[in-house]
Amino acid sequence: MEADVKLFRVRLANLTKSEDALLADTIVSSLNYTSRPVRLDSIPQAHQDTFQWAFDSRLSDWFLSGSGTFWISGKPGSGKSTFMKFIAKHPRTRELLAGWAGSSDTLAVAAHFFWIAGTPIQKSWQGLLQSLLFDLLRGHPYVVSLVSPNRWAAAKAGRWQTAAEPWSIFELAAALRALATVGEHVSLRMCFFIDGLDEYDSNHAELCKVLCDMAISPYIKICLSSRRWPVFEKSFGDDSQESLDIHELTRNDIRKFVNDQLQAHSRWTAEVSEEVTLEKAELVDRIVAQADGVFLWAFLVTRSLRENLSNGERIRDLNRRFNQLPSDLDQLFQHMLENVNPADHPKMAGILQAAVHALEPLHVDLYWQLEKEFEAHGPTSHGPAGPGPPEGIVMRRDQTICSINEKTKGLLRVVYDRVEFLHRTVKDFVLTKDTGEYLRSKLPADYNGFISIAAAYLGFLKTTRQD
Template sequence: MEALTAIGLIANIVQFVDLGAKLIGSAKEMRDSASGMTVENKSLEEVTIEMRDLTSRLDPPTTKAKSDDEKALRRLAQECRELSDQILRLLKKVAPSKPNSTLRYMRSAFKNIKYKDEMRELEDKLAKCRDQLHLQFSKLTSLEVQGQLHALATLAHTNDGMLRTMEQQMKRLRQGTCVASLSVEAQDQIKTLLGLTRLTLEGKAAHNILSSLAFDEMRTRAETIQEEHCDTFRWIVDPNAEVDDTTLASNARELYLSWLSRGRGIFHVAGKLGSGKSTLMKFLFDHPETQQQLLKWAGEAKLVVINHFFWKPGKQSLQKSFNGMMRTLLFDLLDAHPELTKIAFPGAWARMTEEDKFSEFRIPMSLQITLDALLALLNDEAVQRSYRFCFFIDALDEFEDSPQHDDRYMVDALRSWVQTSPNTIKLCVSSREHNVFVNAFADGPRIRLQELTRHDMECFTRSKLGSIPEAAIRERLTHDIVDRSDGIFLWVVLVIKQLRQALEDGRDTSSFEEELATLPTELEELFEHLLKSIPKSQRKKASQIFSMVQEHETLPIKLSLLSCLHLDTYQADQQEKFATKRLSALPSLNMQDEYELHTWSKQLGHYYKAIVKD
């Protein structure tokens, strides 16, 4: 089995337990937002509040309408205000009533789905009402403007000395909104309404472009990366962290921190397959020291720090393509600073803001379009003066695209960015030590991860072997495992899982020590060893479980790993009988019974060995 394929299978099995992915994603979006609302609902709320407030000021109770046209205008304003109030009440109804409550967020997610059609209907009514308001205003102004233009033209024939003044007034009238039949207050309010409507249109255009950039599974890889084990990787930001080689760790830390605070170009995290590069990249991106050092580099400019994680085993091609990376980076950048959207996408921005309506608008996001968008930002003088970008890009070796877009194409593009605007952008990237990456980033700072993580692996191993009472045996096993790992953190994780399973099965540590000496040190060979260690009597069911996981990735529904409990029933009853069974007739698992959970987990563990993580 190819190593990356095997790792992909691990991730797919772990992700197999996902139930109601879209519902949970909506709940998570609400939990992560400051307002407790989804992005779409928050955007709708802002637009609706603005429309309600403006129409309230358009119909002030202290003044009376002077004409029938103004009365009609006020009636429409009142209707818009009532629709706005209905939308805001519904948004309040679906919003979570209690912050920081997962259950409330889940309920709110259900309400979003339940009231989706009602919300859409109210949005459509508000849009139509707003259009009618605009038409009524146009009708109100057109006759008055035409009359004043005619009067000015008549005066031009009778008084040549006023010609220049009249021309200026005609030009001002054509461009303005002065209407004698409306009060001065109403005229000012309408002008304000039209100006803020422009801002609303621009906000909608920015939202439409973000929606065009987004794609399914955009965050999946980042969300599945395991958090670092306690105290691991601290050596790269903390001078007081315990390390095995003080000099190496100190050099790596100085290299990284100095690059953050005053360096340029590309910082390269190189490492073997399974050495922990993705976990380290997530650690670096999230660590507050990274932000503090980058702020020194940014100075008075606005700092934008974003990331992307390539994921070759991902089921979406965009998870491993160059365009997928471009869309993720641009989405996060423009989401943080929407004022840059019109610079990145000037053509689409002009089309969407010139159309005076709140319609959904999608643009195809090809690779060339997204590349042009980023280059437009990097080449813009205002951006160069006022912004600083730092991108963390993980797993370049998992990039997979069309034949004309190979690894060399990608690294050339990355290098061109930092060459185009060296003071504006810099990159921290990670990859395996393939020649194309080693050669391309030879001139910049680099660390080799497998040379720096021995102490981290020892800490991790000791924490997992706490059930072994003899301290001498624990230390001996710790050193033996780390020595044989050759810097591959994932190898340590898999071997320790095997050891813990062996202890659960009643084996003594001496027999495992003998087996440890025979384990292959390369990941691909270790995967093969683990699969072969599955007893022959259980290999058929193990194969079925793995096949279920792979097939599951192509289905529109999500099942849990509990589905494996039904395999025996499926085979005994034959397919047609199994399909007609009631759920109550199928075997079930008592999630509250710890003994039953342990028994089931132990049984299933025989089939997939150490390939599924705890």
């Protein structure tokens, strides 16, 4: 009889745990949003064997025993987001943080990557809070009842709809404040990785204050990145705070990237004379020196030189080509656009105007509609009215992606079927007055980007509707 009672209690306890896990999952799932993983997935992976210096730096020491904030700053295009993705996901980072937390079981890691050229939530306070809470609570569901007692009570009472409803900003902020004291109730320490503070679309000073206040907690520390703007310098650049300028540390990383990319091309390795070998070494040295810590510039230049090699040019030709490339990032973007086929300039301008004026990244099929508008010299509603067979849609989409790449020289890219800027600096460039005037000069006098986007939406709905 006593054994039966014990067995019953064990089964009841297991049932309660299973029920609690289900309730917690319901609440955690309500924090998720469609575009949450998109920005992280779109950030390039670090090139092989680069950024290894991070684990022999002050940052490594901070992971193991530091507190407060650690600020990663750098020039535009210097690779801050790629670096943040690298360290946030690297196993060595987790090992060091586990040493700080006591064990991997008592460590929680959460991340958010702001994206100024993305959807509204990707650059908002709400997006930051939901991302951090989702990551943390997904890995440690037993904390749900501590940070959201009202939702937990609703779930326990069977009010599932209340437990799963969208979160208000007030509720998210309250949950975030509760995190600061979680360590007083359970054995848990938290490290947050927040990339792109300069891509937050509201008051930067207020954001900095909240983050600094959070990092006062002995249970929380925050690794964050941004451009070196005064507002961030004031909040995180004090001598008593930890920081590093990434562009001062990546010279060897850029050299390895450039070397590996060029070495991977058969025409680069085909010429092996002593004279050419010296020319190649000199060219790599010049690329690294002129990049001056700006990884994006090195990436674009190396990609251009590889294209020249594919077109049959020799090493000597590459040196001549390199001499024609601007060292300034904005001037390089302009140089790339000017090398678009002149016959495609109207479409190039229309595509870039659509990308920069859209409230969020547009579906790639909308760009097919925009191109049809230019070809027909009329509204996109003149396009096909039916959805067409699936294989036709796939082929059309592939053609559109190739067209966008060709007409913008890779300054736009497709991520999850949405057309995004290659980098934040590209959007900044397109938004400048000079670039705006340049693009408008390529368009018909009566062209209106907003009307074109609206017309493209109508055409998109017609060609994708289901009977």
